[in-house]
Amino acid sequence: MRRFEDEDLTGAEFRECDLSGARLVGVVMRNAEIDGLVTHLVVNGVEVMPYVEAELDRRHPVRLLIRSDEPADLRQAWRQLREGWATTTKRVRSMPENSEHHSVDGEWSMVETLRHLVFVHDSWFRRCVLGLTEPFTAMGLGPPLVMDRENELEPSARPSLDEVLAVRDRQASGIETWLAEVTPDQLTQTAPVPDDDRWPPYAKGRTVRQCLGTVLDEEWAHHGFCERDLDKLSRQEPASGS
Template sequence: MTDFSEQDLSGSGFQQVDLSGSTFRRADMTDLDIREVNFSGTRVRAAYFDGVRMTGVEVPDMEISGEIVRLVVNGVDVVPLVEAELNRQMPERALMAPTTVDGFREAFAITDRLWGETMGRARELETDQLYEQVDDEWSFIETLRHLGFAHACWIGGVVLAQRSPWHPLDLPWDEAPEFEDVPWARRARPELHEVMALRRQRRNTVAEVLDGLTDAGLDRSVTSATQFMTDATGLTVADCLRVVLNEEWQHRLYAERDLAKLAS
């Protein structure tokens, strides 16, 4: 097996080569020209697709999960259809893009209620199962730890402009850049009650922010106080709250899916 690390292979040609089982991490794959290749069994995670065109492809079985703005399949933009179906399956989802303070309060109350139901199912499992990764994704505990990190980033570090909003149990996403002051204890095994205590603290902080906020205040521009969140420039308080709300919604769905597999 050949290892290519920190090398410039741009412009290279690969013809009649076997790359099966290869791994690509933090690779620049823009403007690739890919023809007559076999992607069967390929796993793509945390990737960015913009302006990608696929023609003459055969897709017997493919699953996509992520933030999709426009996806045209055989001339039809399927995103509005998917959005309508998701909202039909879970009517509460339509309330996850609020524009008023009261709307945010209602949306967070919904996610809290749904997470409460999810936690009830999680408590029926053994502790080791809560640390078990399903399909190489985060475990249930890791999912909760990442939600804590999202709150720290967008509420503590941006909305409240705290320079060090982190808790040792916060868990960044796997591909996040490493900074000295950002926690990175991936092997930590906290008890469920410890993670839940941190979660309650973070949710109380959001409640306090909303209690002191007006609808006009939602449009206030924010700038990150941490070096980690440099991409927050130009966003508003409402933008940051929506990011956290989306994390709450999406990760509960992931947790429900994984809990179902663990319980089966």
């Protein structure tokens, strides 16, 4: 276990780190941000995550639909997620040219985020929910480990926003068609994950509902990240134009 004592970590950034079981004792933490999979976070003796989750549900009611096991709720969740992305797309088109390709604080740009969701669809819906073994979409963007092992993916791809949106529209149509017919019983069945070593390797044994849930969760989370970064870009615009 690494121990930091009397260290000045002002401005430190921890990216893709596992901080499970970490203890921060006697610390000073002002203007800090935490984004990630956080459970059982105790601050000054208070478990805060139930409050955080409740507030997120209040701000984003679609989260309640995403967690539902009812096909009608899942269809509504998908419609709302798509509407959110449509609004964000309209927003970025009104911003300075190439805003969709700008990265903020080392995060993915909007186009890169959408490319990641193309990959999520291929991985968790097409492969895990449908059980198909078709190659990944070349423009898809996954974690570095995946980009190195999946030969169909092209790390150097530089698609335009419209090119990515065209792929996303085709994928969305497939999900909409499937959701229109899926039954509660089908959602509880074990996902027909292909028996190979392709991504995602840890999906075997999950239900169809769990795999679909990953798609919906990723859509919601990355839309929030994208909106956050566009907000930051918008605040930078006056300074860059002066």
